[in-house]
Amino acid sequence: MGKTGALILAAGESSRLGQPKQLIQFRGKSLLHRIVDAAKKARCSPTVVVIGSDREEVERELKAEGAIIVENQNWRLGIGTSIRAGLRKLIDNAPTLEAVVLLVCDQPFVEARTIARLITLREKTKRAIVASRYANTLGVPALFGRSCFQELLALDNATGAKTVILSNRERVAEFPFPEGRIDIDTLDDYEKLLSASSSAKKFAK
Numbered sequence: 657m658g659k660t661g662a663l664i665l666a667a668g669e670s671s672r673l674g675q676p677k678q679l680i681q682f683r684g685k686s687l688l689h690r691i692v693d694a695a696k697k698a699r700c701s702p703t704v705v706v707i708g709s710d711r712e713e714v715e716r717e718l719k720a721e722g723a724i725i726v727e728n729q730n731w732r733l734g735i736g737t738s739i740r741a742g743l744r745k746l747i748d749n750a751p752t753l754e755a756v757v758l759l760v761c762d763q764p765f766v767e768a769r770t771i772a773r774l775i776t777l778r779e780k781t782k783r784a785i786v787a788s789r790y791a792n793t794l795g796v797p798a799l800f801g802r803s804c805f806q807e808l809l810a811l812d813n814a815t816g817a818k819t820v821i822l823s824n825r826e827r828v829a830e831f832p833f834p835e836g837r838i839d840i841d842t843l844d845d846y847e848k849l850l851s852a853s854s855s856a857k858k859f860a861k
Contacts, residue, residue, distance in 0.1 A: 659701065659750060659752065659753055659754055659755075660699075660700055660701075660753075660754065660755040660756065660757060660775055660799070661700055661701060661702050661703065661704065661746045661750055661753050661755070661756045661757070662695035662698075662700035662701075662702075662703040662704065662756065662757045662759060662771070663704050663706070663739070663742040663743060663746060663756050663757070663758050663759065664688075664691055664692060664695065664703065664704065664705045664706065664723070664742075664759045664760070664761060665706055665735065665738050665739070665742070665758070665759070665760050665761070666678045666688055666705050666706060666707050666708075666714060666760075666761045667706050667707055667708030667709060667728045667731035667738045668708070668709060668731070668735075669708075669709040669710075669731075669732075670709070670710075672841050672842045673840065673841065673842055673843060673845075673846065674843060676709070676710040676713060676714060677761065677762050677840050677841075678710070678714050678717065678761050679710075679713060679714065679717055680840065680846060682764050682849065682850075682853070683853065686717055687761045687762060687764060687840065688705070688714065688717055688718065688761045689717060689721065690761075690764070691759055691760075691761045691763075691766060692705065692718070692721045692723050693721075693768075694759075694766060694767050694768045694770070694771055695723075695757070695759060695768075695771060696721075696722070696723075696768075697768035698757075698768045698769075698771035698772045698775065699772075700757055700771065701750075702723075702724050702746060702749045702750055703722075703723045703724065704723065704724045704725075704726055704742045704745050704746050704749075705718055705721075705723045705724070705725055705726070705742075706726045706727075706728050706731075706738040706739075706741055706742040707725060707726070707727055707728070708727065708728045708729070708731025708732075708738065709731060711727060724745060724746075724749060726741050726742055726745045728741045728742075730813070733813040733814070734812070734813040734814030734815070735814070735815070735816045736811035736812050736813045736814060736815045736816065737813050739758070739808055739811055739816070739817060740808070740809055740811060743756065743805060743808050743809055744809070747805070753802065754801065754802050755775075755778060755799055755800060755801045755802065756799070756800050756805075757771055757774060757775070757797060757798070757799045758796050758797065758798050758799075758800065758817050759771070759796060759797050760796055760797075760839070762839045762840045762841070763796070763797070763835075763836055763838065763839050764838065764839075764840065764849060765835035765836070765838060766797050766835075766836070770797060770833065771797060773831060774786045774788075774797060774798070774799045774831055775799065777799075777829050777831055778799050778801070778829065781829040783801075783827055783828060783829040784800070784801040784803050784804055784827040784828075785798060785799065785800055785801065785804060785820070785821055785827055785828045785829070786798060786799040786828070786829045786830075786831055787799075787821045787828050787829075787830060787831065788830075788831050788832075788833040788836045789830045789831060789832050789833060789836075790832075790833050790834050790835070790836035790837040791836075791837040793818075794818070794821050794822065794828065794830060795818055795821070795836065796817065796818075796836075797833075797836070798817060798821060800817070800820070804820060807820045807823075808820060
């Protein structure tokens with residue numbers, strides 16, 4: 657398979673958390689730093705990060721990351737605006753791109769090996785889409801082949817990529833990823849994550 661890029665969505669406001677979720681710390685790094693690092697270690701290139709809310713703080717966090725930053729001034733209109741802006745930038749920078757892995761920064765258990773397995777499953781199955789399966793649904797992280805790019809670019813402002821994933825299940829390879837159900841939307845979510853991580857470390861010792 658040809659080159660695979662990464663599109664990281666990091667433009668949201670985190671209103672329910674009360675602080676930018678992109679910047680909260682987990683295992684010694686911000687969630688944003690972790691997901692950019694994972695994409696790079698999985699050899700995704702280029703890696704594009706779409707920012708919007710808390711732009712200056714988020715951009716500072718990305719300064720040493722080597723990712724391509726796209727500011728989405730329309731982020732308040734919905735996730736579709738960020739997907740479109742990021743994918744256009746990816747295509748501009750890599751016109752021969754064969755696939756893109758769509759990532760968010762609030763799934764703390766997405767690691768380089770998770771992304772690498774999505775890419776491997778695409779190579780094995782030749783399916784247009786590889787989507788993560790968790791919580792009785794399919795979602796991100798997900799890989800979209802070039803044949804899906806126009807559908808992603810045509811998304812409505814408020815519509816996410818799940819619409820594309822579920823529109824034709826026959827072209828989707830499913831990647832079991834139960835940890836994908838864990839995301840950080842509220843302070844309670846974050847406290848539970850830190851508590852579970854601390855307990856796991858004690859058990860490992």
